[in-house]
Amino acid sequence: MQKHDPHLESYIKSSRSQYEDLLAQMVEIPSISSDPAHAADVRKMGAAATRILKNFGAEARMVETSGYPAVSGGWFVGNHYPTVTIYNHLDVQPADEPEWRHSPFSFQKEADRYRGRGTTDDKGPALTALFAARYAIEEKLHLNIRFLWELEEEIGSPNFVEALRQQALVPRSDSVLVSDTIWVAKQRPAIPCGLRGLLSARLTLQTGSTDVHSGLTGGGARNPLAELCEVANACVDAQSGDVKIPGFYDKVVKPTQDELKEFLASGFQVNRFKQAYQLRSLRTDNRAELLKRIWAAPTFEIHGLTGGHTGPGVKTVVPASGELKVSMRLVPNQRPDKILTLLRRHVKDINPNVRVVSDGKLEPFRGLSTGPYAEALLRSVQAGFGKVPVMVREGGSIGAIDHLDRTWNAPILFMGLSLPEHGYHAPNEYFDWGQASGGIRTFVHYFRELSQMGRQSAMKKKPKRSAR
Amino acid sequence: MQKHDPHLESYIKSSRSQYEDLLAQMVEIPSISSDPAHAADVRKMGAAATRILKNFGAEARMVETSGYPAVSGGWFVGNHYPTVTIYNHLDVQPADEPEWRHSPFSFQKEADRYRGRGTTDDKGPALTALFAARYAIEEKLHLNIRFLWELEEEIGSPNFVEALRQQALVPRSDSVLVSDTIWVAKQRPAIPCGLRGLLSARLTLQTGSTDVHSGLTGGGARNPLAELCEVANACVDAQSGDVKIPGFYDKVVKPTQDELKEFLASGFQVNRFKQAYQLRSLRTDNRAELLKRIWAAPTFEIHGLTGGHTGPGVKTVVPASGELKVSMRLVPNQRPDKILTLLRRHVKDINPNVRVVSDGKLEPFRGLSTGPYAEALLRSVQAGFGKVPVMVREGGSIGAIDHLDRTWNAPILFMGLSLPEHGYHAPNEYFDWGQASGGIRTFVHYFRELSQMGRQSAMKKKPKRSAR
Numbered sequence: 029m030q031k032h033d034p035h036l037e038s039y040i041k042s043s044r045s046q047y048e049d050l051l052a053q054m055v056e057i058p059s060i061s062s063d064p065a066h067a068a069d070v071r072k073m074g075a076a077a078t079r080i081l082k083n084f085g086a087e088a089r090m091v092e093t094s095g096y097p098a099v100s101g102g103w104f105v106g107n108h109y110p111t112v113t114i115y116n117h118l119d120v121q122p123a124d125e126p127e128w129r130h131s132p133f134s135f136q137k138e139a140d141r142y143r144g145r146g147t148t149d150d151k152g153p154a155l156t157a158l159f160a161a162r163y164a165i166e167e168k169l170h171l172n173i174r175f176l177w178e179l180e181e182e183i184g185s186p187n188f189v190e191a192l193r194q195q196a197l198v199p200r201s202d203s204v205l206v207s208d209t210i211w212v213a214k215q216r217p218a219i220p221c222g223l224r225g226l227l228s229a230r231l232t233l234q235t236g237s238t239d240v241h242s243g244l245t246g247g248g249a250r251n252p253l254a255e256l257c258e259v260a261n262a263c264v265d266a267q268s269g270d271v272k273i274p275g276f277y278d279k280v281v282k283p284t285q286d287e288l289k290e291f292l293a294s295g296f297q298v299n300r301f302k303q304a305y306q307l308r309s310l311r312t313d314n315r316a317e318l319l320k321r322i323w324a325a326p327t328f329e330i331h332g333l334t335g336g337h338t339g340p341g342v343k344t345v346v347p348a349s350g351e352l353k354v355s356m357r358l359v360p361n362q363r364p365d366k367i368l369t370l371l372r373r374h375v376k377d378i379n380p381n382v383r384v385v386s387d388g389k390l391e392p393f394r395g396l397s398t399g400p401y402a403e404a405l406l407r408s409v410q411a412g413f414g415k416v417p418v419m420v421r422e423g424g425s426i427g428a429i430d431h432l433d434r435t436w437n438a439p440i441l442f443m444g445l446s447l448p449e450h451g452y453h454a455p456n457e458y459f460d461w462g463q464a465s466g467g468i469r470t471f472v473h474y475f476r477e478l479s480q481m482g483r484q485s486a487m488k489k490k491p492k493r494s495a496r
Numbered sequence: 497m498q499k500h501d502p503h504l505e506s507y508i509k510s511s512r513s514q515y516e517d518l519l520a521q522m523v524e525i526p527s528i529s530s531d532p533a534h535a536a537d538v539r540k541m542g543a544a545a546t547r548i549l550k551n552f553g554a555e556a557r558m559v560e561t562s563g564y565p566a567v568s569g570g571w572f573v574g575n576h577y578p579t580v581t582i583y584n585h586l587d588v589q590p591a592d593e594p595e596w597r598h599s600p601f602s603f604q605k606e607a608d609r610y611r612g613r614g615t616t617d618d619k620g621p622a623l624t625a626l627f628a629a630r631y632a633i634e635e636k637l638h639l640n641i642r643f644l645w646e647l648e649e650e651i652g653s654p655n656f657v658e659a660l661r662q663q664a665l666v667p668r669s670d671s672v673l674v675s676d677t678i679w680v681a682k683q684r685p686a687i688p689c690g691l692r693g694l695l696s697a698r699l700t701l702q703t704g705s706t707d708v709h710s711g712l713t714g715g716g717a718r719n720p721l722a723e724l725c726e727v728a729n730a731c732v733d734a735q736s737g738d739v740k741i742p743g744f745y746d747k748v749v750k751p752t753q754d755e756l757k758e759f760l761a762s763g764f765q766v767n768r769f770k771q772a773y774q775l776r777s778l779r780t781d782n783r784a785e786l787l788k789r790i791w792a793a794p795t796f797e798i799h800g801l802t803g804g805h806t807g808p809g810v811k812t813v814v815p816a817s818g819e820l821k822v823s824m825r826l827v828p829n830q831r832p833d834k835i836l837t838l839l840r841r842h843v844k845d846i847n848p849n850v851r852v853v854s855d856g857k858l859e860p861f862r863g864l865s866t867g868p869y870a871e872a873l874l875r876s877v878q879a880g881f882g883k884v885p886v887m888v889r890e891g892g893s894i895g896a897i898d899h900l901d902r903t904w905n906a907p908i909l910f911m912g913l914s915l916p917e918h919g920y921h922a923p924n925e926y927f928d929w930g931q932a933s934g935g936i937r938t939f940v941h942y943f944r945e946l947s948q949m950g951r952q953s954a955m956k957k958k959p960k961r962s963a964r
Contacts, residue, residue, distance in 0.1 A: 224711060226711075226812065228810040228812065229810070230810060234776065235775065235776055235777060236773065236774050236775045236776060237774035237776075238774055240773045240774070240775070241892065241921070242795070242797045242799070242823065243692060243694075243825060243890070243891045243892025243893055244773070244790070244891055244892055245769075245773050245775065245790060245891070246790065246795040246797055246825050246891060247737055247779070247789035247790045247793050247794075247795045247891065248769070248775075248778050248779060248780070248786045248789050248790045249773065249775050249778065249779070250775070250777060250779055251732075251734065251737070251798055253728075253799070253800065253801065254728060254732055254734040254796075254797070254798045255734040255735070256725075257724075257725040257728040257729050257734065257798060257801075258729055258735070260721075260722060260725040261725050261729040264719075264722055266719065266722035266725065266726035267723070267726070269715055269719070301713075301716070305704065305708045305712070305713050305717065306704050306705035306706055306816075307703065307704045307708070307713065307716075307717050307718070308702065308703055308704060308705075309703060309718060309849075310716050310717065311715070311716060311717070311718055312716070318716045321715035321716050322712070322713060322714065322715045322716045325715050326715075327710070327715045328722075329710045329714055329719055329722070329812070329814060330719055330721040330722045330725060330804070330815075331721070331804045331805045331810055331811055331812060332803070332804035332805040332811075332815070333721065333725075333801040333804075333806075335800070336798070336799045336800035336801075336821070337800040337821060338800045338801075338802045338806060338821075341698075341821075341855060342696040342697070342821045342822070342855045342856070343799055343800075343821070344694065344696065344797070344799060344823050345799055346797060347798075347799070347800070348774075353804070353805060353806075353809075353810045353811070354810070355710065355810055355812050357710065357711060357714050357715070381777075387809060387810045388810070422711070423712055423715065424709065424711025425711055453709075
């Protein structure tokens with residue numbers, strides 16, 4: 029990494045104990061957004077974060093929504109300077125796993141490692157950006173730096189858009205940096221520049237009013253579960269995963285050869301992937317093929333089938349109804365609305381009695397991989413970690429990104445600091461000083477680049493998604 | 497009905513109040529075998545039944561098993577006389593339905609109707625046979641009459657065979673009469689002479705150790721629910737119900753034209769069937785086709801699919817495992833063991849990772865529709881109810897019949913007294929004096945016929961099932 033900046037290096041070194049103190053304070057608030065029993069803790073986290081921002085000299089406040097608030101704050105330096113917003117979230121996953129070796133909400137420092145729920149997802153990265161921002165402000169960069177810290181990310185950002193709509197409290201930025209993603213391997217920084225979208229649906233079929241005896245009715249009565257299995261089968265090839273809905277692939281933009289080369293350079297290993305997710309076997313063990321499938325190809329998943337008997341053993345009923353829970357991950361340029369129409373049409377062709385109930389959707393997101401922002405970020409990561417990052421994609425969907433993109437229509441870039449071994453959503457989660465210090469360095473460089481770029485009038489409106 | 501037997505008619509008339517008293521006593525014991533909270537009531541029912549038999553002058557005792565006992569008793573008249581055993585059960589279904597208009601275990605007499613859980617299934621018919629037997633014994637018929645009253649029928653007769661094996665307490669009979677079936681319509685007595693068999697199985701597939709995030713793994717990870725839907729689809733045509741397992745239909749004996757004529761003469765109505773089971777639509781509305789399917793054709797049902805998310809909404813997980821719960825109703829001459837082999841082979845062809853776990857089996861049963869016993873029974877029903885009965889089949893399977901057939905290898909005949917409107921397994925269940933009095937008349941005639949037949953040496957061993 030680029031250590032020829034002794035003033036920055038000295039700032040980073042001298043900040044470490046304060047960083048660790050603040051991370052400990054944040055981790056010890058069990059801000060589990062999915063658990064109503066922790067509602068007070070989630071709000072306490074918001075208040076603590078507001079206080080931390082103020083203590084750093086920023087203005088800050090909680091922005092109320094129908095759910096949990098978001099924390100919004102930062103430094104306003106000048107009207108003619110560009111503004112960047114750093115997005116993180118301060119709510120955390122539950123920590124019920126029996127594998128925890130210590131209390132997940134008591135912060136543990138083990139040499140360079142910081143252990144506890146939320147250290148890497150996403151409190152450690154949030155704090156990293158804050159330390160970098162303070163340095164940039166002290167350096168008097170011509171840049172307004174803002175923070176937007178969500179408290180509902182782990183539950184799918186149901187009310188985030190309400191915070192975004194309060195423009196006086198959450199002003200639009202010229203660009204956004206999202207710091208909530210994971211590198212593919214420690215040895216190679218990874219910048220995701222795409223997220224899959226999502227379309228969830230429930231396929232329901234009712235053929236009776238009550239489960240009936242299969243001896244008395246079987247053969248004459250329709251079996252809604254068998255019919256829903258037929259529909260499932262008509263939507264997806266269970267072996268290959270290929271989606272059979274006519275027109276489903278029409279708008280898919282395949283990854284370019286350059287993108288595939290970057291994917292392969294990411295350090296991704298098939299066996300490590302299998303181990304990480306405890307998968308016994310995969311649809312393919314070919315590295316390039318697997319990467320294409322999990323990052324850049326759409327899917328159709330069966331998540332569950334309700335109806336009939338789901339207790340132990342077999343109960344010989346003909347079920348009255350069933351509900352097949354499905355979702356599709358979508359890639360550029362698939363549009364959830366269009367895909368929903370295709371799904372409805374196909375299901376109707378197969379079985380006109382099956383109702384398709386839409387259960388939520390997120391547009392696929394194609395981030396910037398070229399242009400001044402992407403290039404600035406690449407240089408900054410290289411400066412921060414001493415390695416050229418690879419451009420990858422994320423197979424998941426981040427609800428907040430979709431909202432930010434629609435509301436602000438500003439360039440959104442991703443700079444995550446988490447490593448696969450950190451245990452995202454897993455027991456014994458940790459973050460480490462290597463990623464934190466490299467992160468501060470990276471963010472400072474990126475802030476410098478942004479201040480030098482000035483307000484990119486050409487980038488105020490980014491090109492339409494469909495043109496990418 | 498044949499009322500030119502004034503002595504019998506006077507016995508029936510004079511028995512009515514005792515019949516009602518005893519039925520009330522029996523109904524008011526909530527002998528719900530499926531509910532462990534009623535274990536004491538089930539045993540109390542056995543003790544009460546034993547007492548009733550003794551009060552009628554029969555010898556009687558409870559025959560213990562690993563579960564609930566069976567009640568065995570009767571009259572021994574002479575060594576050279578034939579013996580008939582009447583099978584009934586005295587355990588009942590739960591009665592939790594909110595539609596009950598009075599307490600299900602308080603006996604209600606409404607003119608000719610006797611209302612309460614267990615009145616028609618199967619306490620009323622059991623008592624009917626007992627009143628007929630007392631008359632036959634008083635008539636000094638050359639016939640030994642025995643009763644075998646089970647207390648585990650509603651839970652699938654798991655320990656019944658243990659009672660049958662105690663030959664000193666439950667001696668083999670020359671023939672058996674089972675009184676636990678329903679006519680198809682009130683206006684036409686129905687004698688079932690076939691039961692479908694059953695093969696239950698769980699098809700399990702595990703592809704991971706824990707449900708994983710479909711964004712992070714979807715496309716690469718296998719989806720066990722999609723694969724099990726594929727297997728389901730390869731086993732059964734969801735629309736027609738046709739079973740796709742190769743060889744499945746090879747041994748099926750189709751109903752004869754004569755049988756089909758009898759089916760059609762049973763009074764079966766498609767709309768009444770739909771109403772009775774609250775089915776919105778059927779696989780066919782053709783009467784003959786429907787009867788063939790529910791009585792004389794095998795099936796493949798999906799009863800449930802576990803795995804993944806079955807709570808409200810959609811949760812975007814790739815499930816780690818799934819279990820498809822299936823069963824097949826079988827008809828003569830399909831053998832459950834052979835069908836299980838065919839199923840295993842077919843599933844292995846479709847998906848070698850799917851495990852097939854057998855969950856229980858019952859042979860299909862083809863009863864007697866010709867020969868001296870069947871003819872005697874036909875004449876008796878005509879004498880009892882004044883109408884020629886039709887020979888039908890039952891689509892269900894009665895576990896006890898399979899055990900009786902294997903253990904005794906004696907002719908088994910069916911003479912049920914329940915009507916569709918009685919509400920078998922339904923709220924506001926009732927029995928009525930018309931069926932009880934006609935039943936006493938029928939049984940007395942049948943006992944007379946049996947005593948005249950003597951011991952049918954030719955029928956001691958009935959022909960092998962496979963020859964039928």
